[in-house]
Amino acid sequence: MTAVALAGTGLISPLGPTPAAFWQGLLDGRRAFGELHGIEGEFRSRVVAAVPSTDCPAPAGRRKETLATTAARQALDAAGLPALPDGSLLVVVSQTPLLNDPRAERNGDFAGPRPEALLAACRADARRTTVVHLSHACASAAFAASFARDWLLSGLSTTALVVGASALNRYEYASMDVVKTLSPHGARPFDADRDGITVGEGGGAFVLETPAGARARGHRPEAWLSGAACLVDTSQAVASAPDAIRDCMRAALDDAGVRRVDYVHAHATGTAQGDAAEAEAVAELALGLGAATPLPMSSHKGAIGHLLHASAFPGLVAAAGFLREAWMPGTPGLRRRAPLPDGVTALAEPLRATTAEHVLVNSFGFSGNNASLVLSAAHG
Known part of the structure; x- marks a missing residue:
């Protein structure tokens, strides 16, 4: 059997602070776009999709981390797990693993979430958790899903947590602007008048589990x-x-x-x-x-x-x-x-x-x- 269980998901997005809020907003056809604030520079577009500060009360320079840890806790709760089990795999996806680096601090929320913060949020034992950082551009979280699935199917663990986040910051926003991908009006996929992307914020996570592990807990996957x-x-x-x-x-x-x-x-x-x-x-x-x-x-x-x-x-x-x-x-x-x-x-x-x-x-x-x-x- 090559399938593994999607045991639980977590998501905080501009449509709301839970996966359910995102799903309902998507069905309702809502567009959670607004004006760019807080990032210096002249850009092709000032249209963004930002998570409200009330949904992400994060200290300066730790917005990605707050989004990621919030989503990780949601995914574990949805999977019915009080903590990330010993021997689990934790895959962190982000632009960069830079930690405590002046370059990261100058770019605000450019740096990815700290593994120690994620481990603490998941009540995981750092000595008994394998942590992997993975970056494959905008396909990173999907690459991580494949990697984690292979890890579980190989018998290395019964549980894996994949987590990551996107937070507005000057470095990443400028990188999209310089290649002229930003829409000045807001993204409209498949529309005849489409003219580029809109950068959004959000944090996501999902728990993957072997079929035997899910059955042993009596857990029905999503x-x-x-x-x-x-x-x-x-x-x-x-x-x-x-x-x-x-x-x-x-x-x-x-x-x-x-x-x-x-x-x-x-x-x-x-x-x-x-x-x-x-x-x-x-x-x-x-x-x-x-x-x-x-x-x-x-x-x-x-x-x-x-x-x-x-x-x-x-x-x-x-x-x-x-x-x-x-x-x-x-x-x-x-x-x-x-x-x-x-x-x-x-x-x-x-x-x-x-x-x-x-x-x-x-x-x-x-x-x-x-x-x-x-x-x-x-x-x-």
Whole structure:
């Protein structure tokens, strides 16, 4: 068996301080965008999606850490675990592991959460927990899901916690501005008038567990992480190519032993090239699977923006919500669909699914970092 249990999720986002608040806001089509404050500099866009300070009362320079530790505690609670068990794996995803470094302090919330803070928040024994830092650009959290799943399937542990966060800071915001990816109006994935990304804040976490471990505790998972693929396409320095995305999705489905997918939660950030490449790849996938109807896809980034390294966390929460409730969320901000190839459709509004058994979650990043995850419904 290659599936592991998605035992619990945690998420604090601009739509609210819990996974449930994010899911309901996504179904309602809310766009949690506002004006950029607190970061010096002239940028192409002043539109951001920030977590309210009341939802994240963080000391200066520790906003990422507060978001991450809050999400980690949520995920453990959802998994029914009072603490991270001894012998567990902790995977931290972020831009950088710089700790107590003057360069990090000058850039405010650029530095990632300190492992010792996460271990304390999870009431974990540092001597009996393996800590790994992982960074694969904006696909980091999805790469971490695959890594943690392999770790569990190899028998190295029964439990893994993946955690990360995105917090607005001058360094990361400027890095998006300098490559001209920021939308001056707010991200609108798959829209004919899309013109770039919106940077968002948020913290996410999820607990993965071996099937035997979940059964031993009598815990019903939110879903099964049944397949994963992580492919680095070195032919593209920045944007992903359609054939690389298609191959990544196919490899994830092959890994899961699945020949049908009911919905794709797209990476789609709101850039013209990126959205088009993903749509072309999904259409090719649908053709290869022999789908009788266009394969539906949507993106959360029109609601909360792009959480950069942490962008896969809301994707997994959305996928779990789809499998649980059989509702495919729409894409907030999508008003006028850009032309799409045959075999795929972009959802503007939520749509009831006739079946909700398998979902693909895509996550792509600079330097050709591509990851696709297959989540499957947990019955019984």
